[in-house]
Amino acid sequence: MALRLVQVNFKAQDDSALGRFWAEVLGWGVDSEGxxxxxxxxxxxxxxxxxxFYIDFVAVPDPETVKYRVHLDLATTSAAHQAELVARLQDLGATPADVGQGDVPWTVLADPEGNxxxxxxxxxxxxxxxxxAAVVVDCEDPRAMARxxxxxxxxxxHEVTDDHAVLRSPEGVGPYLELLRTSGARTWWNRAHVDLIPDPIDDKEPEVARLRALGATDVDLGQGDVPWTVLADTEGNEFCVLGRG
Incomplete structure (x- = not known):
């Protein structure tokens, strides 16, 4: 049995519009399951x-009530590529964001829904x-979260310190999962969480039981009778374990 991180899930006001934005950003294809x-x-x-690696966008009645601690970092290959990508993102509807980053070599933006x-x-x-480049989870204790x-x-x-921890698929493909130490209350929006998938997919219930034994807790978001299970990690970050629909 095994679990792997398969996608990020964004709660959205307009899933179609936000999906088109990110598809344009990443050069990916767009589909819909309903x-x-x-x-x-x-x-x-x-x-x-x-x-x-995949991204789902799910419309919710009031996305302003959702504030997760997950964000995406995008990769670039050169200074020119970074500048070109930032300019293209702003043309697509992204806006500069100030999260207190100060003078740093990366650029912080918000997508059209403020993520x-x-x-x-x-x-x-x-x-x-x-x-x-990475799916980044803000946390208070990267060492404990890494465990x-x-x-x-x-x-x-791959790496764990007091300030951050880094994981990646054993095949060495796709983005990293980075656990980043942060302090203070957040003042910005992110509505993304990670989704895990068991292999085989029919092993969801044993994997959920194993996660609970590791310290994960059940979360009731009013999801009702669905084929996935909503849990929270040891710092309360929500994630889903997918199953067969």
């Missing part, structure tokens, strides 16, 4: 290919990730 749900995926991959993300300066470590996530998913723990 009203209120827009999926984007790298071209040439069929969900849930283990070599790919904050970063366009990183070129870094060698992200040369083979594709357009998404949980290292046991929770079948990813490799």
């Amino acid at each position: 009203p209120g749900v827009t999926n984007i995926a790298p071209v040439g991959f069929d969900w849930p290919d283990p070599a790919a 904050v993300f970063c366009v990183l300066e070129p870094r060698e470590v992200y040369r083979d990730t594709g357009p998404i 949980f996530w290292d046991e929770a998913i079948e990813w490799t723990l």
Whole structure:
């Protein structure tokens, strides 16, 4: 049995419009599994290919009530590429965002619904990730969070310090999962959480039981009878374990 991080899920006011924005940003294809749900995926991959990473956008009645601690970092290959990407993102509807970052080499933007993300300066470590360099989770104790996530998913723990921890798929493909130490109350919006998928997918219930034993807790968002299970990690960050619909 195994669990892996398969996608990020955004709560949205307009899932179709936000999905089109991010598909344009990443150069991915757009699909839909029904009203209120827009999926984007790298071209040439069929969900849930283990070599790919995906994003879902789900319409909710009041997205302003959702504030998660997950954001995306985008990769660039050169200073010129970073500048070109930032300019293209703003043409698509992104806006500059001030989260107290000060004078840093990366650029902080917000998408058309206000979700904050970063366009990183070129870094060698992200040369083979594709357009998404990392899925970043803010936390208070990266070491403790690393212990949980290292046991929770079948990813490799590459680095852990008091300030951050880094995991990636054992195949060395796709974005990193980065646990970043932050302090103080957040003043900006992010409405993204991570989704995990068991392999095989019919093993959802044993995997959920294993996660609870590791310290995950159940979360009731009013989801009702659905094929996925909503949990929270040891710092209260919500995530979903997907199952067969």
